[in-house]
Amino acid sequence: MMRFFEARFQRKLIGTYLLLVLAIVSVAGLYVFFSLESVSVERLKAHLQAQARLMGNEVEPALGAPDSGRLQALARRLGQQVGARVTIIRPDGRVLADSELTFDQITRTDNHSNRPELRTAIAQGVGSALRRSDTLGVEMLYVAIPLGRGEGIAGILRIAMPVSDLSRAMAFSRRTLVIGGLMALAAAAVLGWFFARKVTRPIAEMTAVARRMADGDFSRKISALSSDEIGQLGRALNLMAQRLEDRLAELEEARAKEAAILDSMVEGVLAVDGECRISFINASACRLFNASSVGAEGRPFLEVIRNKEIFELLDRTLRKGAFAAQEFQVYAPVQRTVQVHAVPLKGREGASGAILVLHDVTELRRLETVRTEFVANVSHELRTPLTSIKGYLETLLEGGLEDREHARPFLEVIHKHTERLGRLLDDLLDLSNLELGKITLHRRAISLAEVVEGAIAIYRPQAARQEVELHALIPADLSPVLADRDRLAQILINLLDNGIKFTPKGGQVTVTARRVPSSKFQVPGVEATTEAAQPGTRNPEPGTPKSPELVEISVKDTGIGIPSQDLPRITERFYRVEKARSREMGGTGLGLAIVKHLVKAHGGELIIESQLNQGTTVRFLLPVAGHHEPYR
C-alpha cells in the first residue's frame, strides 16, 4: 500500500516534470522552427534579389532590341547560371522571355500585370511573393525588380525558385528539432526519475517510521538526513519520537508504580467503567472474592464478582453519581464481612465509572463480638458468686447470725465465693496482662523435676482426697530447661488442677517429660546461633547445623475427657464443657486461656488431645537451656 502511494507520488512528480519539459520543448521547437523558416525565406529572398540586380545589368541593354529570341536565350543562360527560373516581363505585364518556357508557351502565357510581386516591384522598387505558380504548378518564391534607368520602367526581371528546396531544408531542421526534443524529453524523464526518487525516498521512510510509531515502536529512526526542508521534517520527526518514547516510558513507570502500590494495599480496590465493566482490580480484591486477576479487566462486574448486593450498590452509585457505603457478607472462599465504599468517578459528561474500596472488617467485627461477649461473661461470672454472697448475707442479717450452728456453714460458703471472686479477678488480671504483653518472663536454666515436684506437692492432699494418683516421670538425666520458674509452675498448677478436677476416683494424673529433637519451636529473645532451629527438621541429617534440643512436657489424666466438638474452643476465655460443674469445682474458665498464653510467651505451642471417657493429654515444649544460661 505504502509502495503504491510512494509510486503514485513519484509518478505524479515525474509526470508533472515531463509535461513541463514537453511544453517548453514544444513551444521552443515551434518558435525555433517558424523563425528558422521565416529567416530562410528572407535569406532566399535577399539572395534572389541580389541575383536579380546582377542579372539586371545584363538584361537591361537587351530590352531595347525587340529580339525576343535573344532575350529568351539570355533568360535561359541566366536561369541555368543561378539554378532559378528567370522571367523577363514588359511593364504592361506581357512576358518577353522565360528560362523555363518555350517560345510557344511564352506566347500563350497570360498577362502577368496582376501578379503581386510585379505590382509591388513597380510600386516599391522590389517585390516578392510566395505562391503557387500558375504556369508550373509548384510552390515558388518570386522576387521581381524593375529594369530601366531614367525614363521609366523598361521591363521587369523576375527570378523564381521553387520552395521545395527550402521545404526539404526545413523538413530536415524539423526532424532535427523533433529528435532533439525527444532526446531532451528522455533526458528529462531519466533526470526526473532520479529527482523524484530523491524526493520521495525520505518521505516514504518517514511514512514508514511514523506508521511504526503509531504502533508503539520507536526503535527505528530516520537516517541520512539532508539539510533541506525534508531533512528538517525528518529531524523534527526523530525528536518527536524521542520525546514520545520518553513520555511513554515515564507514563509506563508511573502506571507500574501505581499498580504496585494498589496491589500491595491491604484494602481491595476495584474500578469499573460506566457500563459496569471492570477496568482495574487489585490483588487484595481478587483474594477477597476468590477471583482471578487474569483477564478480569474488561469483563462485566457480575462475571468476575458474583455478588448481587455489591453490584446493586455499584449500580446505584453509577446512576446517582453519589458516594455510598455498606457492609456485606461475602461467602466465598470463606465467610467474611466486607465494608464497601463506592465512589463515583466523574468524567467530562457525568459519571464515567466508579471505584470500590473494600475493607475486610471480619476480624474487627469478630473482636467486637468477642469484647461484648467477654463483658457479658465477666459480668455473669461476677454476678453468680455475688448473688450467692448477697443471699447468704441477707439470711444471716435476717436472724441467721443468732443461729450459731447454721451461721458458720453460711459464712464458709460466703468465704468460698469470695475466694472464687478473688481468683477470678486474679486470673482476669493475669490474662489481661498476658494479652497486653505486660508480663516479662525471667527465663533461667531451671530443673524441671524440681518445679514439677513443687506443683505436685501442692496438689497431693487434694488428689488423695479424690483418690486420684499423682505421678511425675522425669528422667534423672534431663537437662535443665530454659523457662520462667514461677510461670512454669503456674502452667503446671493449672494443668494439674484440671487433671485432678476432671478425673474420677481411682484415676491417674501423670506428668512426664522427654527430650525431643527441635521442631518449629521458637524461643523469643534466644538466638539460635550455633544450634540453629530448623523448622520441620525432626531428624537432622549429618552435617546440617544442630537444632536446639527440646523438652516435651505432658500432663496426662485418665479422666472424663473433652468432647471433640469442644476441643477447638477449649482454650477460649470462659469456655467450659459443663459450665455449672466447672463453677462448682471452683474453676474460673480462664485456666487454659492463661496456660495457652504462658506457653506462647515461652515460644511454644499448646497441644490438647482428648478422648471422651478415656482421658486428656496436654503437651507443650520448652527449650533445653544452653551452657551460657545461669542455673537456678
Ligand code: ADP
Ligand atoms: P476451668 O477453670 O473451668 O477449669 P479451664 O480453662 O482450665 O477452666 O478449662 C476449661 C474447660 O476445659 C473446663 O471447664 C473443662 O470443661 C475442660 N477441661 C480442661 N481440662 C480438662 C481435663 N483435663 N479433662 C476434661 N476436661 C477438661
